[in-house]
Amino acid sequence: MNKHIPVITELGIIDGRDSIFLDSVEQRFSPNQLKFIGEINGELCENNHLGYEWYPYELKFNSVQAYDNGVFGE
Template sequence: MEKAAAIDTCLGVLNGRDCIYLNQVKRDALDNLTFTGDINGHLISRHKDEKEWFPYTLIFQRVLAYFACELDTYENMAMSGHLDDSSFDLIEDSSWLKSLPVREDFDKDIYQHYRLFTYDAVYDIIAVSYKLEVDV
């Protein structure tokens, strides 16, 4: 059964609707998806309240697929009450990943399903890995 597991970042677990603010999303020719913005220093579990905002760059590498949706619509569509939980999750036993009809030369086993809740939107991303760079 599908389960969302909070990702423990260098700032700890990121929690709540007001935690991740997004300035830009960019996809490059190498199938990387890059998010830049600021993380609310009051809604993290490590380095809490050291700074009001932490600038970040989050890069998903070798992206196979992604889906974006306005946050409130996503909440109504998918589940309710998530806004008090983690804002960055690994989706274990992902039904979307299992059902994705990838090319024969792709190894589906190397991909992970990530879910990112930003202030305005939710992103479901199928990628090989991610790298989070934070100005701590």
């Protein structure tokens, strides 16, 4: 049986199916870079001490060798 262990962030545990939104994906070829841009729902964060409703985030990956932007279910 798999046990799901939550990732604890600066905002504590981010819980809920609508907690992390991906708004856009940027792909650059020079340099090989992939960036995910979105928002985290502050109401679903364990440690939302600042009281923000939304927290913006960017995840940047460098030297990307392969990336599949296919849609689930196709």
